[in-house]
Amino acid sequence: MQDNENRPYQQCTRCIMDTTDPEISFDEKGQCNHCTEYFRLAPLYIYNGEETDRAREALIAKIKEAGKNSDYDCMVGVSGGVDSTYVAYMAKKFGLRILAFHFDNGWNSELAVKNVENIVKKLDIDYQTWVVDWEEFRDLQISFLKASVANAEIPSDHAFLAATYHLCSKYNIKYFLSGSNFATEGILPKSWGYNAKDVKHLKGIHKLFGKTKFKTYPLLGFNREFYYTYVKKIKMVRLLNYIPYVKEDAMKVIQDELGWVYYGGKHYESVFTRFFQAYYLPHKFGYDKRLAHLSTLICSGQMTREQALEEMKKDTYPPELLAEDKEYVIKKLGMNAEEFEAILNAPPKSYKEYPNDEKRLKFIYKVYNKLRGR
Template sequence: MDSTASEIEFDKNGVCNFCRHYDEVLVNDLYADEDGQEKLNKLISQIKEKGKNRKYDCLIGLSGGVDSSYVAYLVRKKYGLRTLAVHLDNGWNTELSVANVEQIVKKLDIDLQTYVLDWKEFRDIQISFIKSSISNIEIPTDHAIWALLIKTAAKMKIPYIIAGNNVVTESIMPESWLYGSKDSKLIKSIHNKYGKVKMKTYPRLTTFNYVDYLLIRGIRWIPILNYIPYFKADAKKFLTDELGWRDYGGKHYESIFTRFFHAYYLPVKFGYDLRKSYLSALICSGQISREEALEEIQKPPASTEILNNDLDYVLKKFRFSPEEFDMILKAPNKTHKDYSNNDSLWRRYRKIIKIVRKRITRV
């Protein structure tokens, strides 16, 4: 990490706060040892027991990316769980991501449920976020995925959501770069200011819904990759060799919009390179060396051809003229604090939220 993350600070030994945070998370949330395997085996037994007389034991989100695809393999093939995969189609899938999803569910014999967002409505929400000039314009997609998984689990009475979020590749991310996606109040505030289409079908969870589904109804969110030794390069090779999965390039590049967001929007408008956060996590987890990360970061996030094609495609789908989008890029940058949000609420009840998080994510 570097000073493009405004909150970075170093101790007397030259260790930054992000590395110290990683060490804390490692102790609290990672169980990739014999104890973790024992906990996981116990969990699998609990899931199977609770799944008796139900059609499915668990639910997973499936994007076609490496993490979700490997989770699909684990729950279905390795642990034999009857699995429902849920895929959110937000209108930005690459052909490769679609092919990966189809290949995974076919090879593993998993039922797939695809939820297609209303494009007119979702397009309006995305445009609202772009016009808001905040950095995390992926909040509408990330929130929709999170809400869809939880609502589907509740509707189908599936008590366990097995997720691909993990410590070793995703535990370092400055909030100044990407504010979290669970804040439905922020989504409503930005859409009310810039949107034109009424929000009717977009999957959304309020703070009350969060408490209802995860505490009262008892839906569990299990980050299974934190309970095994998870090495991303090994997972990619395994998926390629055994399941015919194909790599799509950068992290989350299975989506055209996400690739545009990572490789163009953030670097150009804010000067943020998210690869620094992901590579930092891989350094901390020992999966790559600092020298390898520095070599990787010298490469462009995507080729000039891909960047130009993605820019043209995004402008066309949003019906932006080049001049209009250039004005958006040059507009003063803002943060979530410039709009109504639940940040103060979440911070006020941080200790309670931490306890709740342990309850719903730990075995």
């Protein structure tokens, strides 16, 4: 881990990112590299009127053309969260034939399950669930927790990507519509996590700390991704970048139209993710992802800096819910309180302290993106 203890605390004067990101930098105005980079890239990824409308219309036409010999035009991952729900809603409005896909890693909240059920029922779309083998997945999650790395969500993120490509290939679907978007997710420090696609890293940590063997856990190495992308011609599209995406407005639409219910925070539709983001990361690493989420909303004009600072003062994790979630997480992982406290109190480590393919993957993806014209 990069030592940040001796650095004076500083917070951006434009957004609210601060020196809890050890790699943050500031200019002479006190504005950080994150919001500066956001504004540099915004013209490429933010909706800008008629030009984006034309691009979206062309994209929808391509998706329909690619799906004309299949049962579906596209697949949409639905978690029960606002972004993926709104993608499904808009894709249906654009006349696309959708296969909804839900990745079940065993941590869904009851509210998330109800949201997903409402989405597929009210939009009248087909639905496929990928359920992980719990014993394999639990062992991998515990391995990442024992490794003391910041991105303990890699087991979920990696499997989701692998399952997505697998199902698109199985159903001959050429387009996967992702809920990822620049307007509300354009800022996230690299120092707070690591590439979920790095199979060497995932296998390396599992080999050091795991007890079971992979039998059904879906893996996605670069070779496999290359096959899906160039041979099967599967494309991932961030549909929300093609529309004027304002989160509060989107939430109201899906509440009114789909009976969607808010779950209290970004990605809190998962019990583990709620505990991970609201307690584990801040407690163990000092990382509060709300800083990045709210800073992005400031940059996209959906919130003022003053509003964001007030939001940061709120307790989004009531003590009763924290205690309940912590007990549930410990029990579900098959651990005892002492074992879990030992993990929480172990010194944080960098992903670089474990096997990884970072240098090779950076080079490969640089070439890969050039070939794709990105």
